[in-house]
Amino acid sequence: MGFYPTCSSHFKRVKIKLILILIMAAYIFARNEHYIGWKSYFVRPISKDHVRALVILGEKLDLDFLSPPHPEREALVLVPPKHQLEFITRLKYFTIKYWTHAENVKAALDHDDELLRNWTNVILRGGGTVMPYNSYLNLDAIYAYMHDVSMRHQKTVTMVTAGHSFEGRPLRYLKISTTNFQRRLKKIIFIDSGIHAREWIAPPVVTWIIHKLTDDVTEPKILDDFDWILMPIVNPDGYEFSFSKKRLWRKTRSTDTNPKSYRCPGVDGNRNFDFAWGATGTSSNPCSEIYRGNKAFSEVEIRAVRDIFQTYFNRMSMYISMHSFGSMILYPWGHNSSVSKYSFNLHLASSAMIKAIKNASLPNFPAYVNGNSVQTIFYTAGGAADDYAHNLGIPYSYTFELPGLSGGMEGFELDPMYIEQVCTETWLGIVAGITKTIKLAEKDRS
Ligand SMILES: [Zn+2]
Known part of the structure; x- marks a missing residue:
């Protein structure tokens, strides 16, 4: 008698724990799911022409600039998955220097959530x-x-x-x-x-x-x-x-x-x-x-x-x-x-x-x-x-x-x-x- 209820309550507890973990995981997943597949890059324009090209690309490729491009510094930009290839191709064409900030924007945001x-x-x-x-x-x-x-x-x-x-x-x-x-x-x-x-x-x-x-x-x-x-x-x-x-x-x-x-x-x-x-x-x-x-x-x-x-x-x-x-x-x-x-x-x-x-x-x-x-x-x-x-x-x-x-x-x-x-x-x-x-x-x- 004693064993089964204990066991079942133990399983119940494990089940509840598991459900809680899944809910939390789903919550974290849901928080930043918009950014699945997104990448972020630093871009480093060195001329007005570079900046203009970036502004035009921004409108064309739905880029999300977290800082505005400027010839004297790097800007940080979020790039949606469907435009990443074209983004890089265009940067190379315009000889605009770039480097990756986050390969996985969602993971970076999940990490930020922990810190926040x-x-x-x-x-x-x-x-x-x-x-x-x-x-x-x-x-x-x-x-x-x-x-x-x-x-x-x-x-x-x-x-x-x-x-x-x-x-x-x-x-x-x-x-x-x-x-x-x-x-x-x-x-x-x-x-x-x-x-x-x-x-x-x-x-x-x-x-x-x-x-x-x-x-x-x-x-x-x-x-x-x-x-x-x-x-x-x-x-x-x-x-x-x-x-x-x-x-x-x-x-x-x-x-x-x-x-x-x-x-x-x-x-x-x-x-x-x-x-x-x-x-x-x-x-x-x-x-x-x-x-x-x-x-x-x-x-x-x-x-x-x-x-x-x-x-x-x-x-x-x-x-x-x-x-x-x-x-x-x-x-x-x-x-x-x-x-x-x-x-x-x-x-x-x-x-x-x-x-x-x-x-x-x-x-x-x-x-x-x-x-x-x-x-x-x-x-x-x-x-x-x-x-x-x-x-x-x-x-x-x-x-x-x-x-x-x-x-x-x-x-x-x-x-x-x-x-x-x-x-x-x-x-x-x-x-x-x-x-x-x-x-x-x-x-x-x-
Ligand atoms: Zn603002």
């Missing part, structure tokens, strides 16, 4: 007060921190909920001001990040700026002289999805812009603004990573950013959209090859940023480059935030491509040991850039 479990499993101490900069934080942790800061600095910080995302998550930003946004002559600086979900290094940079304007003020003049709007996660649905389901998710998660959107959800938020919407460098195919949506501002998340611009553009002197990766500061115009009449000042201020970043950077980080989007990355894109802002009259409008991994690493992640470094050097760059714009304004007045 340790990197993202963080409990905030003090109810959100202490923000760790040695791991990537999910949406709840970032929102808890924003709430906590706004509670502890009620005189200067206001948290705004500007609506809800497609899946119903709050869209939140902080307004920081020593004069409650009441001084009409005070200029506003607006910085956002997380429009592209997978670019995880960008949101901590924006929360670090919040930290430097509240708990650790080392530049009081910059806090006093400007009002600030800081939105760390423009696209909360995509951001959460990149944590829970698909690490390399880039777009929003909407399913209502096209009949195909149920199969291929999401819109590239940085192609969804109503300036040169639908121009080159965008796609009308919902399955593309650069799908622009069925109309400008189709995305509720992007309408929330639009409303910030519409309310404050008269007072905004600077807008920065934080992205990764590539160590670049890009400025308008990006929708075509024309030059902004403000490009001289845009260049001077971004050069000041780069100089300050370089002084604070690490030897293994690539040097920043700056320039007009089209002339720097030879790529035009309609419907982007920086062009939209500049067209509204915001003079200093930038896209930052923050530093990322460089050649030779196995996975796709910037090691969290570098998060704080990227935050501190970028803040110093922004301070130097703002200081430069003040000097340029004084020069213009005199």
